[in-house]
Amino acid sequence: MIQVTDIQKTYNDGKVQVQALRGIDLVIKEGEFTAIVGPSGSGKTTLLNIIGGLDSPNYGKVKIGNTDIAQLTENELIDFRLNHIGFVFQSYNLIPVLTAKENVEFLMLLQKKDDKERNERTTKLLVSVGLEDQINKKPNEMSGGQQQRVAVARALASKPDFVLADEPTANLDSTATANLLDIMLRLNQEENITFIFSTHDQRVIDRARRVITMEDGKILSDSMKQMTDK
Amino acid sequence: MLLKLAWRNIFRNKRRSIITTSSVIFAVLFAVFMRSLQQGAYGNMLKNIVGSYMGYIQIHSKGFWAEKTLDNSFNVSDIMHLTEQEGITHVSPRVEGFALASVGDISKPVALLGLDANLEKEYIHLDKKLVSGKYFSDDNQGLLIGKGLQEIMQLSLGDSLVFLGQGYQGSVASGSYPIIGVVDLKTPELNKRTVLMNLDLAQSFYGLPNLVTTAVVGINHENWQAAQATTIGAVDTTLLEVMNWQEMLPELKQLISVDKAGGTFVLIILYSIITFSLFGTVLMLTEERSFEYGVLIAVGMAKTKVIQVAVLETLILAAVGVIAGLVVAFPFVLYFYINPINLSGQMQEVVERFGFEALIPTSLNPSIALTHSGIIFCIVLIVNIYTVVKIKRLNPITSMRK
Ligand SMILES: Nc1ncnc2c1ncn2[C@@H]1O[C@H](COP(=O)(O)OP(=O)(O)OP(=O)(O)O)[C@@H](O)[C@H]1O
Ligand SMILES: [Mg+2]
Numbered sequence: 001m002i003q004v005t006d007i008q009k010t011y012n013d014g015k016v017q018v019q020a021l022r023g024i025d026l027v028i029k030e031g032e033f034t035a036i037v038g039p040s041g042s043g044k045t046t047l048l049n050i051i052g053g054l055d056s057p058n059y060g061k062v063k064i065g066n067t068d069i070a071q072l073t074e075n076e077l078i079d080f081r082l083n084h085i086g087f088v089f090q091s092y093n094l095i096p097v098l099t100a101k102e103n104v105e106f107l108m109l110l111q112k113k114d115d116k117e118r119n120e121r122t123t124k125l126l127v128s129v130g131l132e133d134q135i136n137k138k139p140n141e142m143s144g145g146q147q148q149r150v151a152v153a154r155a156l157a158s159k160p161d162f163v164l165a166d167e168p169t170a171n172l173d174s175t176a177t178a179n180l181l182d183i184m185l186r187l188n189q190e191e192n193i194t195f196i197f198s199t200h201d202q203r204v205i206d207r208a209r210r211v212i213t214m215e216d217g218k219i220l221s222d223s224m225k226q227m228t229d230k
Numbered sequence: 231m232l233l234k235l236a237w238r239n240i241f242r243n244k245r246r247s248i249i250t251t252s253s254v255i256f257a258v259l260f261a262v263f264m265r266s267l268q269q270g271a272y273g274n275m276l277k278n279i280v281g282s283y284m285g286y287i288q289i290h291s292k293g294f295w296a297e298k299t300l301d302n303s304f305n306v307s308d309i310m311h312l313t314e315q316e317g318i319t320h321v322s323p324r325v326e327g328f329a330l331a332s333v334g335d336i337s338k339p340v341a342l343l344g345l346d347a348n349l350e351k352e353y354i355h356l357d358k359k360l361v362s363g364k365y366f367s368d369d370n371q372g373l374l375i376g377k378g379l380q381e382i383m384q385l386s387l388g389d390s391l392v393f394l395g396q397g398y399q400g401s402v403a404s405g406s407y408p409i410i411g412v413v414d415l416k417t418p419e420l421n422k423r424t425v426l427m428n429l430d431l432a433q434s435f436y437g438l439p440n441l442v443t444t445a446v447v448g449i450n451h452e453n454w455q456a457a458q459a460t461t462i463g464a465v466d467t468t469l470l471e472v473m474n475w476q477e478m479l480p481e482l483k484q485l486i487s488v489d490k491a492g493g494t495f496v497l498i499i500l501y502s503i504i505t506f507s508l509f510g511t512v513l514m515l516t517e518e519r520s521f522e523y524g525v526l527i528a529v530g531m532a533k534t535k536v537i538q539v540a541v542l543e544t545l546i547l548a549a550v551g552v553i554a555g556l557v558v559a560f561p562f563v564l565y566f567y568i569n570p571i572n573l574s575g576q577m578q579e580v581v582e583r584f585g586f587e588a589l590i591p592t593s594l595n596p597s598i599a600l601t602h603s604g605i606i607f608c609i610v611l612i613v614n615i616y617t618v619v620k621i622k623r624l625n626p627i628t629s630m631r632k
Contacts, residue, residue, distance in 0.1 A: 054528055054627050075532060082530025093525040093630065097238035109231045110531055158530065 002028040002051060002162065002196075007060035009046055009217075020046040021057070022217040028162070028196060033188045035208035036198040042214040044198035045166050051196070052085050052164045053077050065161065082110055086155030088165035088197075092147040094139040100126065100150045101135040107158040125153035129183050145176025149183060156187065162194035169204055181207050232535060236542035239519070246511060247547055253507045254551025254606055255558065257500055261602040262559040267566070268493050269593035272486050274570075278416040279482065280475045282354060285322070285446035286454035287461060288478065292471050294443055295478065300327050300398050303441035304470060312447060315460050320448040322349045325432040327443070329395030329403065331425060336383050340425045342393060344432020353448050356413065356426075363387045363411030366428055372410030378421030380412050387411070391425065397437040405435050447472075501605060509613040512544055516620045523621060524629030537621050541614045548610045552603045559599075566592040 004026040011018040020043045028034060036044045049055035051062055053069045062069050064084060072080055081087075094103045101122055108118045126135055129149035139147050148168060155163045169177040181204060187193045197204075205211055213220045240247050280286055289309060294302035306323040313320055325344035330337055347366035350356040357365040361377055373391060385391070390408045397403035407427065415421050433440065449457040454474055461472045476483040523536050570591035 049627055052528075078527060078530055078532055080530075081528070085530075087529050089525070089630070093521075095235070095522060095525070097235065097242065102234075106231070107529060110535070154529070 001030060001063075001065065002026070003061075003063040004028075004047075004051065005061045005063075007047070007050060007057045007062065009043075009050065009055070009057050020217055021050070024060070024217075024219060026212070026219070026222075028194070030161075030194055031188070031192045032194050032196070032210055033185065033208055034196045034210040034212060035205050036196065036212045036214060037200070037205055038214035038220070040200075043217040044214055046217075047214070048164050048166050048196070048198055052087060053081055082107060082158060084161045086158065086160035086163035088148070088151050088155050088163060088168045090167040090170050092139070092144065092151050092171075094147055094150055094154070096139050099136050099138055100131060100142070100146075100153075103139070103150055104153045104157050107154065111158055121157060122153075125156055126150075128187065129153045130179075143176070145172050145179060148172060148176070148180055152180070152183060152187075156193065162196060165195065165197035167198055167200065169199065169201055174203070177201065177203065232539050233542060235539045236546060239515075239539075239543050240546060243518075246514065250507065250511045250544075250547050251551040251554070253504055254548050255555040257504045258552050258555025258602055258606065259559045259562075260500060261497055261605075262556065262599055263562055263592075264493060264496070265598045265602070266563045266592040266595070267571075267590060268489065269595055269598060270567070270570075271590045272489075273593055274589065274591055275482065275486070276475070279420075279479065282359075282416050283420060284475065284478065286449055286452075286475050287447040287458050288473050289321075289445040289447060289461065289465060290443060290471050290473070292469055295471065295473060298326075298328075300325075300396070300436055300438060300443060303398070303438055303443045305440060306442045306445055309445055309465050309470070312461060312464055315464055317450045317453070317457050317460055318447055319450055320349060320353055322346055322353060322446040322448065323429060323442040324444040324446065325429060325436060325438060325442050327395060327397075327403075327432075327436055329393040331383070332392045332394075333383060333385060333389055338379070338383060338423075340379065340423050342395065342425045342427070342432070342435070344427050344429045344435075346429050359413040359415060361412050361414050363409070365411060370410065370428055371407055371431060372427075373407050374411045374413050374426040375409055376421035376424040377412050377414050378418060379423060379425065382422060385409055393435070395436075397435070398439070398441075399437075401437045403436050407431070501609065504606070505609050505613060508544065508548070508609055509616070511547070512613045512616055515543060516540065516617050520620070520624065520629045523624055524626040527624060528626040528630065533621055533624070537618050540617045540621060541611075544610050544614060544617075545607075548606055552606050556599055556603065563592045563594065566590075567594055 004024055007021050007024040008019075009021040011020055024043075024047060036047065038044055046055065050057050051064075053062075053072075056070065064080075067080065069077060069080065095106065098106065104122045104125055105118050108121065113121075123132070123135075126132055129152055131146060131149055131153070134142060134146060134150075139150070142150070148171075152163075152168075155165075169180060172180065184195055185207065188195055199205060208225075210222070210224045212222045291302040291304040303325075306321070309321060312318050323346055327342055328339060329342040331340045331342070332338075345356075347356075347370070351365065356374075360374070363374070366372070366374070375385065375391075379385070387409055390406050392406045393404060395403045413426070415424060427435070429442070432438075447457065447461055458472060458474050465472065519540065523540070526536050527533060570589045572589055
């Protein structure tokens with residue numbers, strides 16, 4: 001469970017002060033498939049970065065499970081991200097010198113998982129994102145959609161508590177977007193993986209189960225839908 | 231895995247990697263070759279001047295070296311116990327004086343030296359230095375002369391040289407002895423003015439009652455500093471002086487240190503250039519990779535591991551450069567070790583005027599290769615301080631925004 005309490009964040013950009021978040025309260029439970037939406041500049045990225053421990057709030061608290069992440073040192077926080085949070089980025093951010101398989105395997109190596117477990121899980125994940133025939137390709141030999149699927153597999157490799165994805169489909173065409181969402185939804189339903197993602201794309205919003213709308217650093221609405229399987 | 235990442239990163243910009251490695255290769259090649267040439271030259275000088283005749287350490291009666299008078303002499307049995315000391319192989323007694331040598335109407339001042347024929351044969355292989363004639367035998371009354379002196383005075387074997395000089399306590403020393411052999415003492419200076427005779431004969435010529443002026447302390451290794459300390463501890467230094475080659479030949483010591491300093495200066499410039507080249511590479515790498523480093527840190531890679539990957543990359547480049555540099559340098563060094571550089575023309579004259587053989591072999595001392603490889607690795611580690619600081623301070627959000 002993720003518990004966000006009264007998060008406030010102000011950027012001090014030299015002269016200008018920007019209040020990116022003005023008091024966010026939020027609880028996200030295991031197994032959710034949640035979209036964070038809102039106009040540009042409403043604070044979606046800032047919120048996701050703070051939940052992911054990449055940025056720190058000026059005020060308020062983020063609790064993940066029983067951990068108040070503000071209490072962790074920098075190194076503990078990095079280690080916490082490795083073991084508890086999966087990240088999918090807008091521009092994929094795979095390691096260019098590593099193949100699809102190696103990119104997925106990487107976090108498990110950092111977790112010191114043994115060879116057998118690593119190989120099995122890597123193969124399983126690449127199969128589940130439909131890339132079993134691309135395992136030895138480097139990122140620049142794959143399409144954007146394929147790279148983002150590798151990124152999803154990478155995010156899941158470390159068996160995180162939840163996956164954070166900031167506009168994961170922004171760089172993808174509609175086919176690739178639909179494809180990625182299918183995969184994420186299936187992983188959510190079949191393996192109970194928690195996804196929290198931000199998006200501008202109405203087709204993506206339509207498929208989310210919970211939609212949190214932000215504006216001006218505040219939550220405007222928070223609605224849970226019945227799943228409409230297509 | 232870290233190694234794999236670093237290794238693959240190297241091939242991302244092949245041209246830069248090649249340039250960086252080449253600069254290291256060049257530095258190692260140049261530094262090793264230059265230093266081995268220098269060390270070889272010094273080693274050769276030392277071997278010729280010090281090793282072949284004078285010895286690294288000598289004992290004299292106090293004041294002898296400054297005044298060079300036979301009155302400053304001592305009884306060699308006072309110091310024979312030195313041979314029992316660790317690191318000291320033998321003690322060779324000598325009588326060293328000056329006399330005017332004449333044959334017919336040619337006269338020349340010479341160093342007329344008496345030495346123990348058997349000891350010098352065993353330890354400095356004096357018999358091997360003969361170019362003609364034969365070596366001393368025990369009852370021999372004959373002379374060995376330097377080959378330069380033979381040329382100047384146009385002497386041949388069997389000729390007798392007449393000597394006139396000052397003996398012990400103001401007496402007049404004179405005598406006439408036949409030449410039985412000609413020796414090459416390896417340094418032109420010594421060859422031109424040296425006449426050798428048996429110790430007993432020299433003692434009777436100079437009227438020295440069982441005394442010597444000089445004792446060469448034979449040492450085990452080239453570690454003469456240690457041997458000198460041992461010697462000083464074991465003899466009566468109120469009566470005797472223990473001198474090393476640097477004290478006896480300050481010009482040689484100075485020549486070597488000036489030459490070394492010149493070489494060091496050149497190397498400092500070379501290494502500064504290499505430092506900048508490596509620093510440039512590190513700067514570019516850190517800049518280029520900062521996006522990826524940000525990603526790695528964001529997804530949970532410890533900063534120390536990211537640092538390892540980054541430092542490994544330049545370390546591998548340097549290691550390849552060092553190894554290749556040594557591999558290229560080795561045949562050069564070996565070639566000039568086997569075929570020493572023979573100075574000719576003006577250089578030869580200059581060098582010989584200083585009393586050195588105009589022949590420069592390289593040194594095969596492995597410490598040269600080790601030193602310069604070590605320096606390169608130190609430079610790599612130092613310039614990577616930048617990488618460490620940069621990554622320590624890296625904020626994944628900022629670096630991923632680029
Ligand atoms: N590093 C920063 N320095 C200063 N201001 C910032 C910084 N990051 C974000 N902001 C500001 O904070 C506000 C919220 O930004 P944020 O990126 O969270 O919005 P967003 O909802 O993700 O927008 P988008 O849909 O364009 O991605 C914006 O006004 C933005 O200009
Ligand atoms: Mg955003």
